[in-house]
Amino acid sequence: MPSLTKNIGKNDPQHQKLVKMISSRLRLAHKGQQEQHDVWTKAEDNILAYVPEVELDAKRRIKRDQGDPKYTTLKLPYTYALTMAAHTYLTSVFFGRSPVHQFVGRHGEAEQQTLALEALISYQVDVGGMMGPYYLWFYDAIKYGLGVIEEFWEDEQVQFAYIEEAPDPMNPLAKPIKQQTRIQMPGYQGSRISNVSPWDAFPDPRVQIGRYQEGEFFFCRKYLPWNTVARRKAAGFYMNTEHLKGGMKDFATIGDTSQLTTPQSETLYSGDGEEEMKEHPATVTVYEGSIEIIPSEWKLGDSDFPEKWMFTITADLATLIGVQPHGAMHCKHPFGVIETEVEAYGTYNRGLPEIIEPIQNTMDWLINQHFYNVRASLNNQFILDPSKIVTKDAETAGPGFIWRLRPEAYGQDLRTFFHQVPVSDVTRTHVQDIQTMFSFGERAFGINDQLLGVLSGGGRKTATEVRTSTGFGVNRQKTIAEYISATGFAQHSQRLVQLSQQYFKAERKFKVAGSLIREMGQAEAMNFLTVNPEAIAGFYDFVPVDGTLPVDRMALANLWKEILMQMRGVPGLIMQYDLGKIFAHVAQLAGIRNLNQFKIEVNSPESLMQQADAGNIVPIRPGAGGGAPSSPGGNPAGVPTAGEGPMI
Numbered sequence: 228m229p230s231l232t233k234n235i236g237k238n239d240p241q242h243q244k245l246v247k248m249i250s251s252r253l254r255l256a257h258k259g260q261q262e263q264h265d266v267w268t269k270a271e272d273n274i275l276a277y278v279p280e281v282e283l284d285a286k287r288r289i290k291r292d293q294g295d296p297k298y299t300t301l302k303l304p305y306t307y308a309l310t311m312a313a314h315t316y317l318t319s320v321f322f323g324r325s326p327v328h329q330f331v332g333r334h335g336e337a338e339q340q341t342l343a344l345e346a347l348i349s350y351q352v353d354v355g356g357m358m359g360p361y362y363l364w365f366y367d368a369i370k371y372g373l374g375v376i377e378e379f380w381e382d383e384q385v386q387f388a389y390i391e392e393a394p395d396p397m398n399p400l401a402k403p404i405k406q407q408t409r410i411q412m413p414g415y416q417g418s419r420i421s422n423v424s425p426w427d428a429f430p431d432p433r434v435q436i437g438r439y440q441e442g443e444f445f446f447c448r449k450y451l452p453w454n455t456v457a458r459r460k461a462a463g464f465y466m467n468t469e470h471l472k473g474g475m476k477d478f479a480t481i482g483d484t485s486q487l488t489t490p491q492s493e494t495l496y497s498g499d500g501e502e503e504m505k506e507h508p509a510t511v512t513v514y515e516g517s518i519e520i521i522p523s524e525w526k527l528g529d530s531d532f533p534e535k536w537m538f539t540i541t542a543d544l545a546t547l548i549g550v551q552p553h554g555a556m557h558c559k560h561p562f563g564v565i566e567t568e569v570e571a572y573g574t575y576n577r578g579l580p581e582i583i584e585p586i587q588n589t590m591d592w593l594i595n596q597h598f599y600n601v602r603a604s605l606n607n608q609f610i611l612d613p614s615k616i617v618t619k620d621a622e623t624a625g626p627g628f629i630w631r632l633r634p635e636a637y638g639q640d641l642r643t644f645f646h647q648v649p650v651s652d653v654t655r656t657h658v659q660d661i662q663t664m665f666s667f668g669e670r671a672f673g674i675n676d677q678l679l680g681v682l683s684g685g686g687r688k689t690a691t692e693v694r695t696s697t698g699f700g701v702n703r704q705k706t707i708a709e710y711i712s713a714t715g716f717a718q719h720s721q722r723l724v725q726l727s728q729q730y731f732k733a734e735r736k737f738k739v740a741g742s743l744i745r746e747m748g749q750a751e752a753m754n755f756l757t758v759n760p761e762a763i764a765g766f767y768d769f770v771p772v773d774g775t776l777p778v779d780r781m782a783l784a785n786l787w788k789e790i791l792m793q794m795r796g797v798p799g800l801i802m803q804y805d806l807g808k809i810f811a812h813v814a815q816l817a818g819i820r821n822l823n824q825f826k827i828e829v830n831s832p833e834s835l836m837q838q839a840d841a842g843n844i845v846p847i848r849p850g851a852g853g854g855a856p857s858s859p860g861g862n863p864a865g866v867p868t869a870g871e872g873p874m875i
Contacts, residue, residue: 229380229730230537230554231463233527235547237470241526242547248525250478250544252431252444253514257479259432263575264481267371267425270580271485273587274370276304301598303590303661305668306580310369312674313567313579316704317365321716321772326740327352327361328720329770336765342739343762347727348720349740351417355381363422368565368711372578373436375423376563377447378722380555380730383414384462416733418726423447423562426481429516430564436575437566437714445560446516448479448542450490453507456548465539465548473508477542512542517553517560535560557725565715567707583668590664597657604650612636612644673703705774712772720769727763734759787813 235242278300280288287299321327326349332341352358360376368374387410392403427449431442439445459465517535522528527536527550535558539549555561568576580587611621615636620629636644669675736755756762791809794800814822838844 229382230551232466232549232551234466235550237467237546245525245538245547245550246540246544249518249538249540249547252518253429253446253478253540253544256429256432256444256446259574260429260479263425266575266577266581268485269584270370270578271487273306273580273584274310275486276302276307277486278302278591301591301595303587303594305590305665306583306587309583309668309672309674310366310579313369313672313704313707314362314366316701317369317708317711318362320704320708320774321365321712322358322361324772327358328723330720330724330767331770333766333768336767339756340762340765341767343737343756343758344724344727344767345740346737346756347731347758347763348723350737351419351723351727354415355417355419357418357420360420360422364563364565365711367422367425368567369579371425372566372568372576372581373425373428374565375425375428375447376420376719377423378418378420378561378563378719378726380417380726381419382416382730384411384458385414386411417731418723420563428562429479429514432574435571435573436564437571439562439564440559440718442560444516444518445562446514447562448477449513449515451511451513453509453511456507456511459549464551466550467546467548468507470546471507471511471541471548475508475512475541475543475545477512478544479542513539513548514542514544515539515549516562534558537561555722555726556729557722559718559722561722563715563719563722565711567711569707569710579672582671586664586668586671590661593654593657593661593664597654600652600654604652608648608650610646610648615639615644673701701775708772708774712774717769717771724763724767728760731758731760731763784813784817 235245278284284300291299326345328345328348330341330344330348332338364374364376366374388407390405390407393406395401395404427447429446429448430436430439431444434442456465456468456471460468515537517537519533520527520536521533522530522536525536535553535555537549537551537553538547540547553561566576567578568582570576609621611618615633617631617633620631735758737758739754739756787809791806791813794804811822835844
């Protein structure tokens, strides 16, 4: 938030009006979000392969803890397996490129400008720590049906202190005194992103989540440590922080949650009490987001044209601590949203766990019923006459048991008052039924055994059959990847470009992103570009992700090996290509990074003559130069001519 905040006191009537207008929108957003709470709770439990513990399972757990083995209810981690397979595919497609964000000039911008822009964005991705949030962004989209990130530009200021000895200014001859020195300096400058949990995202529910940029507002809930609040106040972004107290109630209660353990925002340090929290709370829960307002209606300006403003309000909807224009020239909500279901009309789209839930429940029922029947068949069941057999012995019997007979049964045939009930496994086919449910999941998502990293059964299969089945599954994932690229990732990349063009003011050297320069065989100095605001000016389009998996580097190296073997028999073809560069390219594909240190540097004849005159090189074959000062043709001694050996 590069724009500073307006100073509006808590007792100002305008403050009360703004609080009322913002609160009404947050309550509307929370009401729309509540409809998804049950769905998200089930999704988290299914990913964790969690089964709510009933009273009977609790008793079995206590006995297991005491050393008495007892069974428990099982939940197959099938949903987790499908989720991770889909996540692996998408992240491999999007983040297997180098650089991750690739651009092309829209109106004839020079290639050097495009390289400069890619180098700057790649620096922000690496140093700004974006890759971790990117992976979580895609994971949330698969898990919940939507993934949300927040985008902002940061001009970081860091401060450090140290204590050193220095002369006493009052008495230079006295013993040096200790003094503390503080230094504040600029830190990272560039774009940053942070993940927003769907539980903490509050978009305008009057539009579909995929069209969130058309909504009037978008808020997110944040848990800010007090140090963050202090930094932002010092930078001029926050106000009214003196009114922040501990124990504020959040208006948007989540209610019943899943078994996913989340951090506690109001946890105190050991020994803290209310008296220690009077000055300020340890953590402040706020709602921060953008609203497209007409400034004249909100009494925040005289313009009648809509523009984006950022607002920060405490969780109890009582105190505004931030009111500022958004300031970004892209004029969009500073959030990025992606979805994995291609659906345009629902307010919220489904995630993978919600779609697979009926199949998951059926598989859990099949496996638990099968094991229950197996346990029943392992336990012998008897019908006996309690007047002939001591019932207590039968109830407590174990392996190698002894049952006592009553005196009335002495000498009688046991089969007349004792009978073992035959037990058959009626759930024997449940395991095969589970395999059938696996195939339903494959058809639903296109994630087959090959994408899961296992080979399916059913006898021998040809390479064509495996490649065909894998290809169809990949095509299903390819469509989702292209949809995410077109609807969410491309728009995010465009906002990164515009933030960089607006706020990047320095001039620095950045390493060229990707391996293009290295593969072209350019010098190491060509790997760096000077980037300044003029170098990245212009209009650029994001190169879309085509949805195909990156080529296996070892497979590609083997392919090049076969090509070189075929070229060996065609001399005319070899003469058309530089075999040295092809060899270096194949070595790089195979993972060899230090090949250049073995390369022989061939000097010019003039350089060799100078080195020979200085006595630094001699012929490999002694006497090749005749040992004379010069040859009849005037060639210096030791400098090889055509047909002579090289020099060392």
